[in-house]
Amino acid sequence: MERCRREPIFVTTKIAQQFRQIRQCAHPGCVVCNEGNEHGLQLDFKLDHDGAVVAEFALNKLFEGYPAMLHGGIICMILDGAMTNCLFARNCVAVTADLHVRFRHPVHTDQPASVRAWINRSASCLYEVKAEIMQNEQIKTTAVGKFMRQNHLSGQVKP
Numbered sequence: 287m288e289r290c291r292r293e294p295i296f297v298t299t300k301i302a303q304q305f306r307q308i309r310q311c312a313h314p315g316c317v318v319c320n321e322g323n324e325h326g327l328q329l330d331f332k333l334d335h336d337g338a339v340v341a342e343f344a345l346n347k348l349f350e351g352y353p354a355m356l357h358g359g360i361i362c363m364i365l366d367g368a369m370t371n372c373l374f375a376r377n378c379v380a381v382t383a384d385l386h387v388r389f390r391h392p393v394h395t396d397q398p399a400s401v402r403a404w405i406n407r408s409a410s411c412l413y414e415v416k417a418e419i420m421q422n423e424q425i426k427t428t429a430v431g432k433f434m435r436q437n438h439l440s441g442q443v444k445p
Contacts, residue, residue, distance in 0.1 A: 301333065302333060304377065305333060305374060305375050308374045308377060308379065309331075309371060309374050312374065312379045313370075317363070318363055318364060318366070318367030318368075318370075319331060319341075319367055319371060327343065327345070327360075327363075327364065327367075329341040329364070329367065329368075329401070330342075331367075331368065331371040331375075333375050334402070336404070337375070337376075337404060337405070338372065338402050338403060338404035339368060339371045339372045339375050339403050339404075340400060340401070340402045341368065341371075341400065341401050342398060342399070342400050343364070343398075343399055343400070343401070344395075344396060344397060344398045344399065345360065345395055345396075346395055346396055347395050347396065349395060350395045352392075354394055354395055354396075355392040355393065355394060355395065356392070356393040356394070356395055358387075358389060361387070361389070361393055361419065361427050362385065362387050362429075364401050364419065365385075365387060365401065365403070365417045365419065365427065365429040365431075366382055366385060366429075366431065368401045368402065368403035368417045369382075369403045369415040369416075369417050369429070369431045369433065370382070370433070371403065372403040372404060372405060372415055373405070373413060373415065373433060376405065378413065378435055379435070379436050380411075380413060380433035380434055380436055381433065381434055381436055382431055382432075382433055383412075383431075383432045383433060383434045384431060384432040385430075385431045385432075386429060386430050386431070387427060387428070387429045388427065388428045388429070389426075389427055390425060390427060390428065391424060391425075391426045391427075392426070393419055393421055393426045393427060394421065397421060397422070398421070399419055399420065399421035399426070400419070400420050400421075401418070401419050401420075402417065402418055402420070403415055403416065403417035404416055404417075406430070410435075411434055411435035411437075412433070412434060412435075413432070413433045413435070414430065414431070414432055414433075415430075415431050415432075415433060416428070416429065416430050416431075417429045417431070
C-alpha cells in the first residue's frame, strides 16, 4: 500500500457539487450524513483545503451511553461515516472492510465536537483512511479503517 500525500486542493463549486452528488447517489438514506433522514445525525461534511473532510456536531442525550457521554457505537458510526465521505470527496465509492477505533477520552453530549477524516494510504481498490473526533481542543477518539472500492456502486453515480 502506498502512503498518500495530503495534497492541498482548491475546493471549487464544481468539486463541492460533485462531492454532494456522489454522496446522495451512493447512499441516499445514510443515517450519518443524509439531511433527509429525520432519524439520522445529518452531519454536513465539508471539504478541507488538505483533502480531508470535516463535520461539526453536538449530539444530545438521546445518543448517550453512560450519563452525559456519547455512546461508543454512535462514535464508531460517526468515524465510519467521515471516512466514507472522505472517499466520496475523491470520487471513490467504497465499503468498510476493517475498522479499528481507539477511545482516548469520553465524547460528551450537548457539547460541540468535530470529526475529521483523510486518506492515509491506497493500493488499487484498497484504501486506508484515518479519522479523529475532537472536542474542547482535545483528540477524544481516533480510528483507522480499510475500505474496498465498489465499482458496481460507483456505476450508479453520474459525474
